[in-house]
Amino acid sequence: MELRLATRDIAGYTVVEVRGEVDVYTASVLRAKLVEVIDRGAGNVVADLQRVDFLDSTGLGVLVGALKRLRMRGGDMSLVCDNEKLLKIFRITALDRVFALHGSVQAATATPPAPPAG
Amino acid sequence: MIPVPTVQLAFSAAPQYVRTARLVAVAVARRAGVSEELLDEVRLAIGEACGRAVARHRRYDISELVRVQMSDDGPYTVQVFDSCGAEVTAGDGTGAPAGDEEDADRMQEALLAAVARDLEILRHDAGTEVRMVWPVRRRLSGTGRVTRG
Numbered sequence: 001m002e003l004r005l006a007t008r009d010i011a012g013y014t015v016v017e018v019r020g021e022v023d024v025y026t027a028s029v030l031r032a033k034l035v036e037v038i039d040r041g042a043g044n045v046v047a048d049l050q051r052v053d054f055l056d057s058t059g060l061g062v063l064v065g066a067l068k069r070l071r072m073r074g075g076d077m078s079l080v081c082d083n084e085k086l087l088k089i090f091r092i093t094a095l096d097r098v099f100a101l102h103g104s105v106q107a108a109t110a111t112p113p114a115p116p117a118g
Numbered sequence: 119m120i121p122v123p124t125v126q127l128a129f130s131a132a133p134q135y136v137r138t139a140r141l142v143a144v145a146v147a148r149r150a151g152v153s154e155e156l157l158d159e160v161r162l163a164i165g166e167a168c169g170r171a172v173a174r175h176r177r178y179d180i181s182e183l184v185r186v187q188m189s190d191d192g193p194y195t196v197q198v199f200d201s202c203g204a205e206v207t208a209g210d211g212t213g214a215p216a217g218d219e220e221d222a223d224r225m226q227e228a229l230l231a232a233v234a235r236d237l238e239i240l241r242h243d244a245g246t247e248v249r250m251v252w253p254v255r256r257r258l259s260g261t262g263r264v265t266r267g
Contacts (some may be wrong), residue, residue, distance in 0.1 A: 024134040024169040056165050056188040057229050061222025085158055093225045 002026065005033045012113045014042035015105055019051040022059030030059065034066040043075035044113035048105055055086050060093060067099065076100075080108050121189035123197075128183040131175030136168045139186055143196055150190030151254035156235075160252060163234040164196060167248040168228050171200035173223075174246075178206045194252045201245040 003026035004019040014037050022030055037045060040104035047063060049055070067077045078100035081087055090096040125146050129135035143164040144157055152160060158193075171184040182201035189195045230237060236251035 021137070021164060021208075023133075024136050024172060054161070056162065056169060057222045057226035058169060060225045061220075064221045064225075068175045089162070091227065094223075 001064040003029050005030065005031070007037060010046075010105065010109045013044045013109045015046045015048055015109070017048040017051070021054040021064070022052055023054060023056045024058045027056075027058040027062045031062045031065065034062065037070070038069050038073070038075070040065065043070070043073065045070060045077040046080060046102075046105065046108045047077060048108075049086060050080055050082055050104075052081075052083070052086060055089055057093075060089070060095060061107050064098070066097070076114070078102060078107050078108050085096070121191055121195045123187035124191060125188040126187040127188075129186075131140060131172045131180065131184055133169070133172060135184075136165055136172055139168045140165045140220050143186070143188060146188045146190060147194050147252065150188075150194040152194050152252050156252055159233040159235075159241050160194075160196075163230060163237075163250055164198070166230045167196070167198040167234070167250065170226055170230075170248065171198050174200045174202045174207075177246075180206065190254065192254075195255050196250050198248045199245055203242070203244050 002020055003022060006017045006019075008015050008017070013075060016033060016037060019028070034045070034047075045066065047066075062076075063077070063079070070077050073096070080102050081090070082103045087101070090099070090101065100108075125142065128140055128141055129139065136237050144161050147157060147160045148154075166188065167172075168184060174180070175182065175184060180201050185199040187197045230248070234248075234250040235253070236249075238247075238249040240247040240249060255258075
């Protein structure tokens with residue numbers, strides 16, 4: 001399955017919905033989308049991974065890269081993931097301690113985002 | 119002992135072929151009798167090992183094919199070979215990963231170590247070999263049927 005991306009704004013967050021496989025082939029597409037939304041001014045990004053079937057280290061690298069980019073600008077990124085297969089990958093790489101992980105988009109966007117630092 | 123490969127695959131160092139390698143490796147694993155609950159591990163490990171080889175070939179501008187060998191004669195064994203020997207990688211550091219690549223490299227190592235069974239990364243003169251082994255259920259010879267062993 002190819003990668004499909006969609007964005008929407010919810011309560012001050014930019015939600016990037018990711019569908020399909022994020023791997024060494026498709027990760028560059030996700031990177032381009034995240035860079036685009038961050039450069040457009042999104043400060044608080046939620047990556048919705050609920051419909052991701054496969055995620056490898058390249059995809060993880062893209063997510064970490066986006067988080068770094070956001071934090072340099074005083075923003076933040078959280079993830080929505082309810083798939084045990086993917087959650088295991090976050091635990092193995094200790095990224096479950098780096099990203100805030102939520103079970104639903106509603107939970108990820110329930111609290112109003114913090115204003116930009118500085 | 120190095121098993122005799124029953125399936126071999128060679129592909130140019132392009133990311134899209136990693137997916138093909140994953141599909142083939144999982145199909146062979148299933149046929150070999152690797153249990154269903156391990157197939158996600160196989161899928162991820164083969165993808166990481168092949169992705170590593172592709173990244174190394176691209177990083178050092180190597181035109182050789184990435185090679186994958188699978189053997190189901192005994193435990194399911196997968197070997198992924200790159201052609202980045204010491205001569206190639208001992209450069210001035212211009213091929214070193216940076217940014218997202220560097221993060222991905224660290225996570226790749228962590229994932230490979232965690233999901234590949236009996237992982238070995240062997241350095242040969244011609245390049246490196248990632249060797250992974252998974253247990254299989256006992257196969258009834260000639261019938262194609264498997265039973266738990």
